[in-house]
Amino acid sequence: MPSRSPLDAGAGRPLYEQLRGPLLEGISQGRWKAGEPIPTEAALAAEYAVSIGTVRKAVDALVAGGVLVRMQGKGTFVASHNARRMMFHFFHIVPRERDKTYPEVRTLEFRRDRADAEAARALAIPRDERVIRIRNLLTLAGTPVILDHITLPAELFPGLSEKIFTSRDNTIYHLYQSRYGINVLRTDERLRAVPAAAAQAGILGVAPGSPLLEIRRVAVSFRDRPVEWRISAVNTSAHDYHNRFGKGEAP
Amino acid sequence: MPSRSPLDAGAGRPLYEQLRGPLLEGISQGRWKAGEPIPTEAALAAEYAVSIGTVRKAVDALVAGGVLVRMQGKGTFVASHNARRMMFHFFHIVPRERDKTYPEVRTLEFRRDRADAEAARALAIPRDERVIRIRNLLTLAGTPVILDHITLPAELFPGLSEKIFTSRDNTIYHLYQSRYGINVLRTDERLRAVPAAAAQAGILGVAPGSPLLEIRRVAVSFRDRPVEWRISAVNTSAHDYHNRFGKGEAP
DNA sequence: AAGTGGTCTAGACCACTAG
DNA sequence: TAGTGGTCTAGACCACTTC
DSSP states (O other), X not given: OOOSSXXXXXXXXXXXXXXXXXXXXXXXXXXXXXXXXXXXXXXXXXXXXXXXXXXHHHHHHHHXXXXXXXXXXXXXXXXXXXXXXXXXXXXXXXXXXXXXXXXXXEEEEEEEEEOOHHHHHHHTOOTTOEEEEEEEEEEETTEEXXXXXXXXXXXXXXXXXXXXXXXXXXXXXXXXXXXXXXXXXXXXXXXXXXXXXXXXXXXXXXXXXXXXXXXXXXXXXXXXXXXXXXXEEEOTTSEEEEEEESSSOOO | OOOSSXXXXXXXXXXXXXXXXXXXXXXXXXXXXXXXXXOOHHHHHHHHTOOHHHHHHHXXXXXXXXXXXXXXXXXXXXXXXXHHHHHHHHOOEEESSSOOOOOEEEEEEEEEEEOOHXXXXXXXXXXXXXXXXXXXXXXXXXXXXXXXXXXXEGGGSTTOOHHHHHTOSSOHHHHHHHHHOOOOOEEEEEEEEEEOOHHHHHHHTOOTTOEEEEEEEEEEOGGGOEEEEEEEEEOTTSEEEEEEESSSOOO
């Protein structure tokens, strides 16, 4: 089979790196949707006129980046934001002594607005661009722990309503992916300790002025496109923000 | 050349995974020291009677894990904890608006002690085992920002004195590596917001009770051996704890 | 049995470094 | 020029899934 857009062996960049382009293209443009299999390695090798080894190396990189998932004997699939993956990659609040648990989400507010300066900068959109603002309260094992303030660029989420948002039966990132084709690949987080404002304190059940952990997070998709801006206030009296560094598994 | 301890193709585990064992062994036992080259890929292939491709895959994994560093045309080297690598991997406090800067370290206290319950658990040593306790004040661009309380298992750092500790001309982790052969590969961090104690407040120049970011960190070496336990109190009024998730680079 | 990804090989050629 | 790692190939065989 001829190549769709032939790769160039002498282009300076290695073939397995060039191959990433068409693969990401295929995913973000809907040729293969989340949860669906991409073509077999042999088929991709034939399509782009490279060897299977080169295809494997390209796929390896996307698997490492969380974009694809391999299943031996079955095929290679576009990663889907199921609850487990979501918890593992992007949710870092854990009970101090017990195991990680799933949060229960209650939406306190959902409204359309214009971007303020900070949101505009975080989302790389013009000031006063249309955005959707959401406030969520996350409860862990019956205790309210996290107060989220989410800002979404309205342009990327056409028709998103409070009903759609709250009636999802999965994680928020899964909603982004399944309904809008937006895959969250990376997050950038900045943390600091702040005194609880009166409103936060009431909702989280702590004294005003007592320390909260504030997380400011930008979630980005393909090509470093910011797709969500979120400020979380966390009551860390019984929970920690948990984190490992040093990529390798236990050597 | 015959293999030192031959790998077993039919052992269930792939050869490139088995090869990780002897390579880590060689590093942690001093066959190759930090900054030194390991044998060429061809030599390793001959020594362990596998193909170069298999050696490459094993080395790839260790490079990804930060244990080895490749330099085209020169060789593959045992990673060294230079200041740059240290900053990049294990130091996450950044000025809110400006770029990352190097901290200036002042040692406030250095003494020998016995492990309390928390340190014993973190370091996986018996209670009352001998430890070294160090308090450091880290200053960024002239402002005191971080108060570190470090606990080391004395057994792993024989002869370590305040003089040696403070007269190093490089990072702390570099000292661990160059003097004691201890390579910090991973850290496990738990963060929470806490009110500043009076003593901390005085040193960091904030009001008592104002929010500080507290980081509890275990640094581990080969075979998940904990080698350092550290509690840091961070004044986040002008600095953030910064963090990216989602392993891949920008696709 | 057929088809998938997983491992492994043997070798070619290229790009970079050093003497 | 010789030696290193970096890329790429073509194919063998294995382990797993599905029918």
